Amino acid sequence: MIRFDNVSKRYLTGLDALAEVSFEIEAGEMVFVTGHSGAGKSTLLKLISLVERPTRGQIVVNHAELGRVRRRGIAHLRRGIGMVFQDHRLLMDRSVFDNVALPLLIAGAARDEIGKRVRAALDKVGLLAREKAHPLTLSTGEQQRVGIARAIVAKPPMIIADEPTGNLDPQLSLEIMGLFAEFGAVGTTVLVASHDLLLIKRLGKRALVLDHGRLVDDFRPQGKAP
Numbered sequence: 001m002i003r004f005d006n007v008s009k010r011y012l013t014g015l016d017a018l019a020e021v022s023f024e025i026e027a028g029e030m031v032f033v034t035g036h037s038g039a040g041k042s043t044l045l046k047l048i049s050l051v052e053r054p055t056r057g058q059i060v061v062n063h064a065e066l067g068r069v070r071r072r073g074i075a076h077l078r079r080g081i082g083m084v085f086q087d088h089r090l091l092m093d094r095s096v097f098d099n100v101a102l103p104l105l106i107a108g109a110a111r112d113e114i115g116k117r118v119r120a121a122l123d124k125v126g127l128l129a130r131e132k133a134h135p136l137t138l139s140t141g142e143q144q145r146v147g148i149a150r151a152i153v154a155k156p157p158m159i160i161a162d163e164p165t166g167n168l169d170p171q172l173s174l175e176i177m178g179l180f181a182e183f184g185a186v187g188t189t190v191l192v193a194s195h196d197l198l199l200i201k202r203l204g205k206r207a208l209v210l211d212h213g214r215l216v217d218d219f220r221p222q223g224k225a226p
């Protein structure tokens, strides 16, 4: 779950990237955050993963109040969040398997456990047959799916994704978003930043709309009351 209470973020430049933003996302919900370029979408995700700290307000993520999380606690908090990026940030000199295994290696998982979990994650994104391949030999959509497998391999209670379909064509984008929706359906909280309104509409999910750092709409598809 994620809760923002009156959260504002002013960068050192003096720019208010977020202003008095409040919302709550329950465990297992899939929600989009959308808005124009520069509206504050990435900033909102960075506050959740503690890449940035808010100037004012309170944020609770997976029951942890972030204001109380000190530098030493950040790695622990991030283990509870699977992160997906537009540029997927894969290690190009490692195999698909090794890329997906990374979060488990960092967490100190046992070798046979790693094998089992990596294959389960690759199976979920439809890439089980490509575990030995190198990311450079995969299509852009496949690379993005490796990034998603890496994000879910340690079974985090939450996934956040920043423009995960930014480089993909409409059909692939829909497939990738469909994957995220599946994770939501099994109890994972999913928050996806996207400017693709058409795609968001097709998915029929809740959408937080930012405009110059302000939350101007919390759109819920019909039949899904708060």
Ligand SMILES: Nc1ncnc2c1ncn2[C@@H]1O[C@H](COP(=O)(O)OP(=O)(O)OP(=O)(O)O)[C@@H](O)[C@H]1O
Binding pocket: 011, 012, 013, 015, 016, 017, 035, 036, 037, 038, 039, 040, 041, 042, 043, 044, 195
């Ligand atoms: N580290 C920073 N220092 C100063 N200003 C920043 C910093 N990061 C972002 N900004 C500014 O804050 C505002 C919000 O940026 P943010 O990246 O959150 O928007 P966004 O909605 O994700 O945009 P886009 O869709 O273009 O990625 C923008 O005006 C941006 O220039």
